[in-house]
Amino acid sequence: MQRRYLPKKIRVSLGSAMVLELIRGMLDAKPTTIYLLTYRPGKCFANCGFCSQAKTSNSKANMLSRVTWPPFSTEQVLSKIEHAVKGDLIKRICLQALNYPTVFDDILNLAKDILSRVRVPLSVSCQPLDKEQMTTLAEVGVDRVSIALDAATKELFDKVKGPLADGPYTWEKQRKALEEAVQTFGKGRVTTHLIAGLGETEKEIISMIQWCVDLGVYPSLFAFTPIPGTALGNRPQPVLGYYRRVQVARHLIVHGKTRYENMTFNQDGRFVNLGVPKEQVWEAIKTGSPFLTSGCLGCNRPYYNERPGGPMYNYPRPPSLKEITEIERQVEI
Numbered sequence: 001m002q003r004r005y006l007p008k009k010i011r012v013s014l015g016s017a018m019v020l021e022l023i024r025g026m027l028d029a030k031p032t033t034i035y036l037l038t039y040r041p042g043k044c045f046a047n048c049g050f051c052s053q054a055k056t057s058n059s060k061a062n063m064l065s066r067v068t069w070p071p072f073s074t075e076q077v078l079s080k081i082e083h084a085v086k087g088d089l090i091k092r093i094c095l096q097a098l099n100y101p102t103v104f105d106d107i108l109n110l111a112k113d114i115l116s117r118v119r120v121p122l123s124v125s126c127q128p129l130d131k132e133q134m135t136t137l138a139e140v141g142v143d144r145v146s147i148a149l150d151a152a153t154k155e156l157f158d159k160v161k162g163p164l165a166d167g168p169y170t171w172e173k174q175r176k177a178l179e180e181a182v183q184t185f186g187k188g189r190v191t192t193h194l195i196a197g198l199g200e201t202e203k204e205i206i207s208m209i210q211w212c213v214d215l216g217v218y219p220s221l222f223a224f225t226p227i228p229g230t231a232l233g234n235r236p237q238p239v240l241g242y243y244r245r246v247q248v249a250r251h252l253i254v255h256g257k258t259r260y261e262n263m264t265f266n267q268d269g270r271f272v273n274l275g276v277p278k279e280q281v282w283e284a285i286k287t288g289s290p291f292l293t294s295g296c297l298g299c300n301r302p303y304y305n306e307r308p309g310g311p312m313y314n315y316p317r318p319p320s321l322k323e324i325t326e327i328e329r330q331v332e333i
Contacts, residue, residue, distance in 0.1 A: 005109045010077050011037035011069035015302055019089055020080040022072055029302040029316040033092040033123075033295070034081060037069050038106050044098040046127065046168055048150065048161040049231035050195065050224060053098055056166070058229035067304060074110075078117060085118040091298030092143075093118075097126040099168065104133055108140065115141045123191070123296050128169070128177030134184040144296055145184075146191035146220075147177050149212075152205040156198050160232065178217050187216025191296055196246050197224030197238030201269025206249045210260035213253055220294045221250050223313035225305040240311055244291070244331045248281060249274060251290035274333075281333060288319040291327060 013035040018025045020034065044053040052059030084090050095110055097103050107124055114122055124137060125146035134145060151157035154171040161167045181190040192212055196205055212219040223243050226233050252258045252274060262275030274281055284290055293301045293314040302316035312323070319327065 005105070006074050006113055007039055007106050007110070008074060009039040009071045010074045010110070011039050011071050012077055013037070014068045014070065017070060017072070020077065020084055022077070022080060023070070027302070029300065031300060031302055031316075032090060033094050033299045033301070034084065034090050035069075035301075036077070036093065036095050036110075038095075038097045038103060038110075039071050040098060040100055042100075044100070046099045046161065047166045047231075049165050050150070050160060050198075050227065052227045052230055054230060057227075057231070059227055060229075078113060081114065082117050085120050090120065092121045092123060092296060094123045094125060094296065094299065097124070099127045103127075104129065108136060111137060111142050112140050121296075121298065123299075125191075128173055131180045131184060134181055138184050144189040144191060145181050146193065146296070147174065147181060148193040149174055149178070149208070150193055150195045151198055152194060152196075152200040152208040156200055160198055165231070178212075179215065182216045188218065190216065191218045191220055193220050193222060195222050195224050196243050197235075198232075201265075202242070202246060202249070202271050203265040203269035205246055206253070206263065206271065207260050209250050209253050218296070219250065219254070220296075220299075221247060221314075223305045237305075237313075240313070240330050241332045243313055244327060245271065245333065247290045247294075248285060248331060248333070250294065251284055252276065252281070254294075257284070278333070282328075285328060285331060286324060288315070288324050288327075291315050291319055292317075 012022060015027055015031040016034045017023045018027055019030055043055050045055060047054045047056055093114060097107055107126060111122060121143040123144050123146060124142050128147055151160055157171045158164045162169050178190060178192060194205060194208060209219045223238055225237060226235050258275040263271050264273040265271050293299060293316055295301055300316040306313050
């Protein structure tokens with residue numbers, strides 16, 4: 001009976017659509033998570049300056065970041081997911097949502113239907129929900145929830161997705177939603193996204209990474225990616241050395257090797273010392289782990305903020321020895 005209320009269409013990231021054999025194509029790196037996006041004819045009610053789905057953007061409606069998300073019949077997609085799970089082709093499903101009045105009903109009904117068909121971890125990435133809604137998602141079996149901060153400071157948040165961007169979000173409500181999500185799902189089962197390159201300093205974004213970790217929220221790091229037609233479409237991507245340094249700091253904090261308070265920064269907000277011996281920093285760099293896509297378990301998001309020809313910001317698979325040697329030159333520690 002519940003399937004009557006499923007949305008007729010759903011968007012699927014291009015790489016996921018290939019894994020599900022909805023379309024044909026060659027993949028340099030296969031996504032290990034199936035990425036879905038709620039479908040509506042128009043764009044999002046939010047107005048994030050970096051997003052092609054923003055209500056005032058001129059970007060194509062089938063884009064999110066650099067990735068194309070073609071729409072398919074929901075029933076066809078869910079049937080393909082059943083087949084892919086049986087073939088052990090995927091580790092997780094990530095259901096992402098635009099902001100519109102009936103979105104929670106769509107999220108809930110999709111989650112129920114997916115989890116009635118397959119036993120695979122399901123993440124929901126969406127706008128802030130109230131505590132009752134999050135409790136409902138947890139009760140139907142959603143594994144984890146993601147609520148994006150994106151910006152590292154309130155000032156930047158207001159400019160890129162809050163009141164100054166004509167957006168519906170506020171810094172205070174976003175952070176409160178993360179706190180309530182942790183209360184509902186538990187520590188380690190809530191994710192947020194932080195975008196490096198919006199104008200923050202290393203000190204500011206590292207401080208926010210520490211806040212997330214202390215709260216029990218897993219901070220996923222992405223590089224700002226300019227998308228034509230968006231409010232920030234002319235802004236350049238962050239310098240690779242800057243991003244590498246933040247990746248290293250994030251890795252050490254997430255793994256409990258150091259803390260923001262133990263670090264020292266210069267007057268420009270660049271870290272001078274990470275609070276651990278340099279030998280330990282270089283050991284972490286040589287593993288290549290700090291530079292992998294930092295999403296939920298099972299998430300590798302190939303080429304979400306880079307082109308296949310590079311430069312690579314987040315690697316969808318372990319970097320090669322040659323790539324690690326290049327990374328060592330980029331870090332500038």
